[in-house]
Amino acid sequence: MAEIIMPKMGDAMTEGKVVRWYKKAGDAVKKGEPLLEIETDKVNLDLEAEQDGTIGQVEAQEGQVVPVGGRLAVIAAPGESGAPPTPAAPKPAEVSGAPQQRRVTDKKDSIKHTTGEYAEAIEMKGPRIDRSTPLRVVDGGKRRSSPLARKMAHEMGVSLDAIQGSGPQGRIIARDIQGAGGAPPTPAARKPAEVSGAPQLKTQQIPLSAMRRTIAKRLAESTGPIPHFYLTADYDVTNLLSLRQQLNEIENVKISVNDFVIRAAALALRHHPNVNASWGDDAITQHGEIHIGVAVSTPEGLITPVVRNADQKSVAEIANDVRTLADKVKNRKLRPEEYQGSTFTISNLGAWGIEEFTAIINPPNVAILAIGAAGPQPVVIDKQIVVRDRMKITMSCDHRVVDGAAGAEYLKTLRQYLEQPVRLVV
């Protein structure tokens, strides 16, 4: 008993169609007689009997498409019985120890290297060997960085030295700059909305003097990338807290102490553009707008959503912004443009009862205020011991840009706004 199979009639043929049978089960045939007509993608042709015999069971019907090697019928040699061999007998293993079924790679299915074929080639003999040459080690201690990352860093005034690269061999890539507060420039990047009423500040570049370069270099060498120093001031916030209470009695208003501090800090910055600035390789940039980053604590860490143009918003508006931003942080819906682009940052640990602390500057800012808890304290006024509401603020400054006196001046201006809160209203 022999099989009549769909033969491979062309180099790339994978299947053929049975068009019509000339013979049926039980017919006797002679070698060379046509048995059936098949159709391939190129030609129709007759399959001839390879030997004398009797057709047994016909398995492929007219119209049926059969893959190369598939059984069409069986043929019994003269004298043999008509019983067909066990149908669909599993083919012997091509490789000893290999699974019983025919592998796709043996069938040479397609020029297109189906996923199945590729997977089998890998499973049979291992994946394609990786012959790529490894990235060479950069000498001289220079950091790897993509052109895009460098461009972004330059625009943001961020130093690459401060960034940890997440690419191969420590390459700094775009998302590393994004994480540090930069934004990838898109061709249609949106600009923040202009607030009506010309801002009083103008963006300007102050070229570095020789003295400043030297100070910066020496300080950076001793204290790391940003040379910090700290100034602490103690403020009387009795009036502030009273004002707050009055405002909060108005329905639909809920303002926190920090909201006042944000407005006060912003207004004070108008008088001190040198603190509303960023360090650059060749020049210090004093920003023309005031955007206050507000540190918000999350389970994953600290993030600073930004209140834009805080000097032009009322305390109520600021309160609203902060609440909206905090919500977004909680729901992980904060967009990059909402936590990037600050010019100054405020961190408040008062709610945790911290009296005072020092904060780390948030690059590319040059200063940050650390706000302690506001509460009643005994103080001496007119030689009398009285109880007043007091609040400590510690300012961290980037010594390359802000000197001790400059920081002190700022804190002095800030005092006016915090201790005479009516100024915040105008």
Added chain:
Amino acid sequence: MAEKSYRDAIRDAMMEEMDRDPNVLIMGEDIGVYEGTFRITAGMLKKYGPKRVVDTPIAEAGMAGTAVGMAVVGLRPIVEMMTMNFSIVAADQILNHAAKIRYFSGGQVDVPMVIRGPQGAGVQLSAQHSQSFESFYGHFPGLYVVAPATPADAKGMLKTAVRGRDPVIFLESAALYGMKGEVPDDVDFTVPFGQARIAREGNDVTIVSYSRMLQVSLTAAERLSKEGIEAEVIDLRTLRPLDLEPAYTSVSRTHRCVVVQEQWKPFGAAAEIAASITEHNFDELDAPVERVTGEDVPMPYARNLEVLATPHEEQVIAGVKKVLYANG
């Protein structure tokens, strides 16, 4: 419009051009009586006769050389290379003669001829029958080199080739002959050279390819889409001259690019494309341009090795993830 196979699109183009212009003829091995090894020329000998459908001896240099002579006196020969692998035999006739006569005659002659045939890997055809030639021919000034990936482009670009005034290397892919697609009926439908097209839009990565690998890239893009990565896929269609403007615009937006070609990496088309993109998009690249290519070895016979040596959508996907730094 009608749905046609790539193979039939080529045949229709040739027959329509032969009907249109009595100067057009075809020549090649076993294209007449045998009706072509891929049956592209089936029935043409019967219709046009042996003067216009010329069975040549096995003599590629002879075929290409006599075609140059015919073209210079005003005929428009189409030479069918049984496979482009055999065209290497004719290299001197194509590269030193067809490509240069207009130049060193000071523009006194046109050389309107087409050399067309399939290239790339088939199924176990071994080292001498599995190569690609876009960088080989693309290197020489004086030639046009095209590689359509769809039936419509095959028909339109072959017509453009036949109607031109210069030698054209028309690179087909046997693996695409059975592919079906919409083809305009208009006998004057032509597709210009030197214009890439955007085959798929996306914002996360730019994939640049042509010919059979374009289809592999589209398959990879579909799979990537399921993972939330949207690839923009660009079909170059012409290799000489290269049109990379759509690629530059795309990479400006995506910041990263993968080029996919079937054959060997060294000195391949992808090297030219990658260098050009790096020149134009230097500041906008977040990763080097990645090249996905075949392995740098002669094509082996054993099927499992052949599969490993030819680019698969797995490699395209891996290349995309590499430039996205998304390997995890």
Added chain:
Amino acid sequence: MAKQKSESSAAVADAVCAPEWTDILRQMILIRRFEEATEREFRRGKIGGYLHVYIGQEAVASGIISALRKDDMVYSGYRDHAHALALGSDPSRVMAELFGKATGVSKGKGGSMHLFDVEHGFYGGYGIVGGHVTLAAGSAYGLRYQGTDRIVLCYFGDGAMNIGSFHEAMNMAGLWGRDGMCPIVFIIENNGYAMGTSVERHSALTDLSARVRAYNIPSEKVDGQDVFAVRGVADRLVRQVRETGKPACIEAVTYRFSGHGAADVLQPYRSKDEVEEHRHRDPIVILRKRLGEMCGLSDDDVKKFDDEAAERVAKALQFAEESPPPEPEELYRDVVAE
């Protein structure tokens, strides 16, 4: 198996009943059964790519190769299974090569068209029609240069005689031959067709030997189906070439019973009647009849040879089936010397 071991100058054709003739018959039967098996395996999908079998032309391989010395060299085109087997290549390793296995003569990296077996003197196995003739001529020159008396056989079809590199090779062979520096026997396997194009339609001068003589190389035409005739000419020319170092050519008029390759099923270029007519001049039948009539070879003897051949082929198939495909590392080997 079956390369001439002695330098005896007696024309072997005279010694019709020499045991060597039985060996030649057995070899031709083996080649026939082997080639039939490869056709079946191709249809079953076990052999991929192209497959060009030698069925009907066996005398041309066996008749001439049997006249060689063990250290001589043979070049062929892609219809090369018979030459490898005639030179003594292990049929199992040849079949394994066709199956693309690591145990193949070319490590699975060549396939049907690129069989190589240097140990037995077989230098390929080429896929470009007529592309290898230059290689053969160069090897011949090198053998003389080295001061040996080894010679080269170069087989090619009638179709190969039209390609450019063929003519360059012929011309240089004729040129070097003047100084006795080209000990090569060219063999035209004239089976009447270059794939689907007859000699009439592809060759301006249909007298193929004359075309070779144009390069100052003597060429003799012989009935390629009569292995006695073939071997007679071969004996003489092999000896002559070895002595003089000048090239010679044998035009063996033969016929292939199968299509050009496995995909050439329809064979539109020749009629079925023509094929049938030529089957009446089957070289194996011609030889066995002669041995039967003149040397008492019986039908039982022949049946025995046939069974042996079938068994040998079955063993080869089993070996090929059971052998593993090449390791992935093999992809990168033999690109250059390591």
